[in-house]
Amino acid sequence: MNTQTEQTDIRPSALEELLTLPLRGENPYILDWKANGGKVFAYVCSYVPEEIIYAVKGVAKSRYLPVRLGAAGCNNTEDADIDLSRCLCSFARSTLQMGLDGAYSYLDGLVFSSSCEQMRRSFEFWRDKRHPDFLAMISVPRTTDTNAHFEWYLEEINNVRTKFGQKYGLLSSKAALNETIAIYNRFRELMLTIYALRLGDAPKLTGTQALKIAQAGFNMPKEIFNTKLEAAIEEIMQRPGITDYRARVLLAGSPVDDPALVEIIEGTGALVVTDALCTGRKFIEGMVDEGSDDPVRAIAKRYFSKETCPRMMDGTDSRVAYVKRLAKEANVDGVIFQYITFCDNHNIENIIESRALEKEGIPTLTLEREYQPKDVGRLRTRVQAFMERINK
Amino acid sequence: MLFAGIDIGSSSAQAVLFNGERIVSWASMAARPIPEQSARLVLDAALKKCSASEEDIDFCISTGYGREKISFALDNVSEISCLVKGAFRLNPNTRTLIDIGAQDNKVIRVTADGRLQDFVMNDKCAAGSGRFLERIARTFGLSISELGPLALRADQPAPMQNSCPVYVAFDALSRMAEGWTKASIALSAAHILAKRLIAGSRKFNIEQALCLTGGVAKNEAVVKALEAFLGLPIQPLPVDSQIVGALGAAIFAQDQYDSAVGSRAEINYGMCR
Numbered sequence: 001m002n003t004q005t006e007q008t009d010i011r012p013s014a015l016e017e018l019l020t021l022p023l024r025g026e027n028p029y030i031l032d033w034k035a036n037g038g039k040v041f042a043y044v045c046s047y048v049p050e051e052i053i054y055a056v057k058g059v060a061k062s063r064y065l066p067v068r069l070g071a072a073g074c075n076n077t078e079d080a081d082i083d084l085s086r087c088l089c090s091f092a093r094s095t096l097q098m099g100l101d102g103a104y105s106y107l108d109g110l111v112f113s114s115s116c117e118q119m120r121r122s123f124e125f126w127r128d129k130r131h132p133d134f135l136a137m138i139s140v141p142r143t144t145d146t147n148a149h150f151e152w153y154l155e156e157i158n159n160v161r162t163k164f165g166q167k168y169g170l171l172s173s174k175a176a177l178n179e180t181i182a183i184y185n186r187f188r189e190l191m192l193t194i195y196a197l198r199l200g201d202a203p204k205l206t207g208t209q210a211l212k213i214a215q216a217g218f219n220m221p222k223e224i225f226n227t228k229l230e231a232a233i234e235e236i237m238q239r240p241g242i243t244d245y246r247a248r249v250l251l252a253g254s255p256v257d258d259p260a261l262v263e264i265i266e267g268t269g270a271l272v273v274t275d276a277l278c279t280g281r282k283f284i285e286g287m288v289d290e291g292s293d294d295p296v297r298a299i300a301k302r303y304f305s306k307e308t309c310p311r312m313m314d315g316t317d318s319r320v321a322y323v324k325r326l327a328k329e330a331n332v333d334g335v336i337f338q339y340i341t342f343c344d345n346h347n348i349e350n351i352i353e354s355r356a357l358e359k360e361g362i363p364t365l366t367l368e369r370e371y372q373p374k375d376v377g378r379l380r381t382r383v384q385a386f387m388e389r390i391n392k
Numbered sequence: 393m394l395f396a397g398i399d400i401g402s403s404s405a406q407a408v409l410f411n412g413e414r415i416v417s418w419a420s421m422a423a424r425p426i427p428e429q430s431a432r433l434v435l436d437a438a439l440k441k442c443s444a445s446e447e448d449i450d451f452c453i454s455t456g457y458g459r460e461k462i463s464f465a466l467d468n469v470s471e472i473s474c475l476v477k478g479a480f481r482l483n484p485n486t487r488t489l490i491d492i493g494a495q496d497n498k499v500i501r502v503t504a505d506g507r508l509q510d511f512v513m514n515d516k517c518a519a520g521s522g523r524f525l526e527r528i529a530r531t532f533g534l535s536i537s538e539l540g541p542l543a544l545r546a547d548q549p550a551p552m553q554n555s556c557p558v559y560v561a562f563d564a565l566s567r568m569a570e571g572w573t574k575a576s577i578a579l580s581a582a583h584i585l586a587k588r589l590i591a592g593s594r595k596f597n598i599e600q601a602l603c604l605t606g607g608v609a610k611n612e613a614v615v616k617a618l619e620a621f622l623g624l625p626i627q628p629l630p631v632d633s634q635i636v637g638a639l640g641a642a643i644f645a646q647d648q649y650d651s652a653v654g655s656r657a658e659i660n661y662g663m664c665r
Binding site for chain 1: 509513
């Protein structure tokens with residue numbers, strides 16, 4: 001054990017580790033979790049509260065880890081295309097493909113939501129072809145402005161908890177829920193710090209790096225992630241800021257959980273300094289009330305009152321104001337909207353939001369892309385021309 | 393002084409040699425699979441035309457989809473900015489620019505001082521682009537340049553809707569089976585292309601002067617359809633419509649050369665005047 005100091009020296013720093021965390025079956029934290037008797041559940045959208053999964057304290061060592069379902073690196077969707085036509089979203093097809101390929105063999109189950117029709121329908125193929133040990137669906141209301149809709153959503157969340165209980169004989173205690181809430185609020189606070197470090201004239205990290213950190217956060221127990229992130233933030237603070245960028249941009253639109261797209265954008269000299277993504281800022285903004293007598297209700301409230309997804313029937317004005325606020329806060333030169341081909345909600349929302357922003361003199365660009373952006377040249381041409389437009 | 397602009401598109405490659413005042417020479421050819429190869433061949437062709445050699449070039453900038461793959465270009469600029477630069481030089485009244493290439497359509501707004509104001513491009517799909525016309529020409533066994541004159545001979549367009557380059561061949565054959573002439577199908581294709589382009593450009597007003605660039609600008613039926621549907625005249629270009637992007641790249645080459653050489657160049661210019 002004399003070599004321990006040496007070993008410590010060659011270990012990657014916390015920041016390095018977060019930036020290079022392997023995904024899925026190679027993720028050491030997921031492997032550890034499984035090796036220790038834990039269970040892993042994937043969820044598909046930010047209307048599935050991670051806390052209700054994380055708070056389940058199982059018998060003996062079986063703890064429950066929520067991870068966000070992603071398919072970064074998915075190269076083809078030929079098997080998924082048999083079930084979901086090529087005229088459907090490539091995120092739904094990519095995740096199903098990886099499911100069919102067995103890339104998520106570590107998963108004990110999945111929690112879907114009805115947020116988007118294409119993901120909702122992919123549920124059926126997961127059920128019939130992969131037979132996960134546990135499968136649940138949260139029906140998310142399409143309006144957020146009435147109490148009745150909130151009660152509906154709360155009931156859906158409680159149904160999933162009950163389903164966990166029926167399957168595994170376990171329910172999360174109030175104490176476990178409150179403990180989880182504290183961990184998750186700390187997670188949000190730290191992630192907001194990452195955003196704050198990108199605001200100044202010399203941002204401390206690129207959009208690609210910020211997204212890699214977020215991606216690590218989706219795939220690690222939050223308790224460990226928080227500790228790593230605290231150390232990483234210390235490291236980031238020591239770094240010189242980035243000044244050799246052409247323009248500051250905000251990224252909005254369809255979910256982005258794969259750094260590839262941001263790398264293409266930043267390859268043209270743009271720096272993504274903030275975002276309005278459900279895998280980014282929208283995922284972490286808004287705290288859950290701590291010390292509540294009814295923690296599940298408190299959790300549901302946070303998820304139901306956060307900035308909405310365009311699949312909601314209301315909230316367009318609020319989402320436009322949200323993007324404007326973030327654009328101003330980060331002092332961006334332009335906003336890049338993107339949507340995955342056939343993502344109706346974000347395609348239409350992009351049009352509405354970009355018109356509103358252009359009217360106020362904020363330049364916008366809208367990109368159509370596949371979940372796994374392969375046509376790099378086509379995207380680069382558009383982003384480069386946008387840079388040339390806003391550079392003046 | 394000799395500045396080179398090279399535009400490697402998905403279907404054709406262009407080179408323009410510019411001496412700071414006028415186009416000295418230019419060349420255009422079908423693109424080869426490797427951008428570097430296209431660039432080399434088309435530049436050599438342009439150099440040969442004016443009996444110049446590569447050593448005579450002071451600065452070279454590439455554009456087009458292959459722009460990043462040209463080893464001898466000192467920098468690259470997107471084709472959108474190059475089109476603005478080239479078109480504004482040719483006609484300083486240009487405020488809107490429509491470019492129809494093989495794969496991409498662009499509608500570009502130009503500021504009064506010749507800068508890129510905004511642009512819209514087709515999304516992933518190449519519907520209603522040059523590829524679409526190419527497919528129809530191929531179905532008829534014609535070259536792309538024969539399609540425009542053919543369309544102008546039609547009395548009325550055949551009833552067609554599809555702007556997809558993949559399905560259009562089937563659509564054309566079905567119409568021919570119904571007795572529609574090749575000319576009426578070619579005219580319909582020009583109308584479909586123009587309508588799709590205008591629909592895509594609704595984001596902003598099309599202000600005059602309006603100019604049309606790219607290979608498809610050579611199809612007179614498309615030009616007439618665009619003018620009719622927009623109710624605006626399209627300004628004729630003093631050069632081949634396909635070389636505007638390469639010209640813009642050559643002017644960017646001059647700009648970059650001047651700023652690299654710095655104030656000395658400005659003084660020299662002053663003395664010349």
